[in-house]
Amino acid sequence: MQDKRPICAIATAPGQGAIGVVRVSAPEPDIITALAADILGPERRLVARKAAYGPFLAADAQPIDYGLALWFPAPHSYTGEHILELQGHGGPVVQQILLRRVLQVGAAFGIRLAEPGEFTERAFLNDKLDLVQAEAVADLIEASTEQAARSATRSLQGVFSRQIDDLAEQLLTLRMLVEATLDFPEEEIDFLQKADAAGRLARIDDTLRRLFDTAQSGARLRQGLNVVLTGAPNVGKSSLLNALAGAEVAIVTPIAGTTRDRVIEQISIEGVPINLIDTAGLRDTDDPVEKIGIQRTWAEIEKADVVVHLRAADELAREDENQTPGETGQGNGKKAVPAIIPDAGTGSSPEQRSGQGQTGSAPLDISRLEAAIEARVPASARRLTVINKIDLVEGEGQLASGMSDGAPHAQSSATEILRLSARTGQGIEAFRRKLLDIAGFQPGQEGVFIARERHLQALSEALSHLQNARQHVSLGDQALDLFAEELRLAHQALGRITGAVTADDLLGVIFSRFCIGK
Numbered sequence: 001m002q003d004k005r006p007i008c009a010i011a012t013a014p015g016q017g018a019i020g021v022v023r024v025s026a027p028e029p030d031i032i033t034a035l036a037a038d039i040l041g042p043e044r045r046l047v048a049r050k051a052a053y054g055p056f057l058a059a060d061a062q063p064i065d066y067g068l069a070l071w072f073p074a075p076h077s078y079t080g081e082h083i084l085e086l087q088g089h090g091g092p093v094v095q096q097i098l099l100r101r102v103l104q105v106g107a108a109f110g111i112r113l114a115e116p117g118e119f120t121e122r123a124f125l126n127d128k129l130d131l132v133q134a135e136a137v138a139d140l141i142e143a144s145t146e147q148a149a150r151s152a153t154r155s156l157q158g159v160f161s162r163q164i165d166d167l168a169e170q171l172l173t174l175r176m177l178v179e180a181t182l183d184f185p186e187e188e189i190d191f192l193q194k195a196d197a198a199g200r201l202a203r204i205d206d207t208l209r210r211l212f213d214t215a216q217s218g219a220r221l222r223q224g225l226n227v228v229l230t231g232a233p234n235v236g237k238s239s240l241l242n243a244l245a246g247a248e249v250a251i252v253t254p255i256a257g258t259t260r261d262r263v264i265e266q267i268s269i270e271g272v273p274i275n276l277i278d279t280a281g282l283r284d285t286d287d288p289v290e291k292i293g294i295q296r297t298w299a300e301i302e303k304a305d306v307v308v309h310l311r312a313a314d315e316l317a318r319e320d321e322n323q324t325p326g327e328t329g330q331g332n333g334k335k336a337v338p339a340i341i342p343d344a345g346t347g348s349s350p351e352q353r354s355g356q357g358q359t360g361s362a363p364l365d366i367s368r369l370e371a372a373i374e375a376r377v378p379a380s381a382r383r384l385t386v387i388n389k390i391d392l393v394e395g396e397g398q399l400a401s402g403m404s405d406g407a408p409h410a411q412s413s414a415t416e417i418l419r420l421s422a423r424t425g426q427g428i429e430a431f432r433r434k435l436l437d438i439a440g441f442q443p444g445q446e447g448v449f450i451a452r453e454r455h456l457q458a459l460s461e462a463l464s465h466l467q468n469a470r471q472h473v474s475l476g477d478q479a480l481d482l483f484a485e486e487l488r489l490a491h492q493a494l495g496r497i498t499g500a501v502t503a504d505d506l507l508g509v510i511f512s513r514f515c516i517g518k
């Protein structure tokens with residue numbers, strides 16, 4: 001099934017660099033011997049895990065480059081196979097020549113170019129890494145913040161896997177008890193009570209829940225928190241974005257959306273990646289380049305975790321003055337934020353507020369745009385209203401941020417209000433902390449490991465099987481086989497995470513560890 005031919009690849013990043021590495025992995029050592037004889041020449045002797053310097057020879061025995069050869073005999077290598085690394089100068093052309101030379105010499109042994117991730121795949125197949133660790137290798141390489149990198153390393157070290165394995169172990173023990181009981185039905189209730197089946201189940205459930213929470217934070221570190229900034233032109237979206245980015249210099253991922261605005265900016269707050277999405281660039285356009293940026297923006301909006309509606313404090317104050325006194329019934333305090341989003345499907349027509357047409361590259365009407373955004377964000381997204389420019393309004397600085405109660409806002413019940421000034425920086429720290437809080441992080445939080453959507457799905461599947469199991473155990477003995485089945489499914493879901501479980505391994509464990517004659 002598995003294609004076990006020798007593989008090779010340039011292992012270093014494309015482009016110019018100080019060093020470039022061509023890597024070969026092969027299940028049998030004969031190809032390594034051949035490569036050494038033809039490319040390293042007769043003078044150079046390979047010693048396991050010791051660097052050997054010299055020329056890399058072309059077919060005509062002329063040197064292609066000079067560098068180090070490193071040999072890792074199986075099984076003590078990354079892949080668990082025999083590995084040869086040729087470390088030369090990091091020029092793309094010289095690396096290609098060296099790679100072609102390796103392919104040429106290795107042809108007799110069936111060598112081919114490696115698929116992406118294939119070295120790591122072989123490491124997994126040879127039990128050098130489990131699935132979680134193999135994934136962590138990729139996540140470490142892709143990490144966009146320090147926290148994400150540290151967490152990936154933690155997964156790579158096996159922190160996540162060990163917790164999964166521990167849980168799987170506990171589940172297995174419980175399953176053995178239950179399955180053994182199934183064989184002796186007349187004693188089952190007594191037996192399960194003595195074995196504290198319910199207590200064991202509750203403890204497993206508890207641990208699994210905590211693991212799920214940590215994994216969720218870990219997944220967040222991989223994907224980042226998607227924060228969508230909406231609001232009329234000039235409320236300060238770009239300024240807020242800059243204020244947040246400026247507070248902690250971050251890796252920036254500019255996506256050329258419009259000619260003027262950067263659409264998505266990734267910043268890092270305490271090491272948690274935050275993707276800030278400025279919706280100002282969303283408009284009808286015929287420009288193909290702009291269109292790509294706009295599509296990308298919509299795709300990110302569909303994954304929004306937070307939608308921030310920006311308002312400008314000075315404009316709110318002006319709107320207030322135009323209100324008939326007494327109308328709000330709130331006396332003299334600052335009026336709550338008025339609705340800026342038309343109720344979907346009601347008579348309120350966005351065009352009424354818009355004097356502009358929708359052709360060419362005209363900006364979309366803001367209320368229509370916000371309605372379109374609301375229609376696309378997931379139901380789970382949190383809503384924040386940010387009142388910016390509080391420096392322009394007398395007395396606003398003292399107002400604490402908090403929940404809006406009774407505000408006539410479209411999402412009133414779920415909307416929190418924060419007041420800040422992107423210009424003076426007042427309130428920015430509170431906003432940063434709010435985002436971290438939504439992302440599920442406390443400042444300085446330790447012990448998070450990187451995780452993926454796949455892991456979360458398996459964990460939540462395991463959780464729901466445990467929940468079913470709980471119901472069966474409370475129903476009593478008739479449901480014992482169902483109880484056993486739910487435990488098996490939960491166990492299987494966990495096993496899928498590390499790639500450990502195969503369908504048949506259970507029986508062997510039962511017979512080797514459980515004394516049925518007792």
Ligand code: GDP
Pocket residue numbers: 231232233234235236237238239240280388389390391392420421422423424
């Ligand atoms: P956007 O169109 O929503 O991206 O708004 P900008 O960030 O471009 O800001 C529009 C204008 O408001 C600029 O002149 C900013 O300098 C100004 N501005 C933004 N935030 C603040 C603030 O907190 N206080 C004051 N006084 N001006 C601000």
Ligand code: ZN
Pocket residue numbers: 237238239261278280
């Ligand atoms: Zn802007």
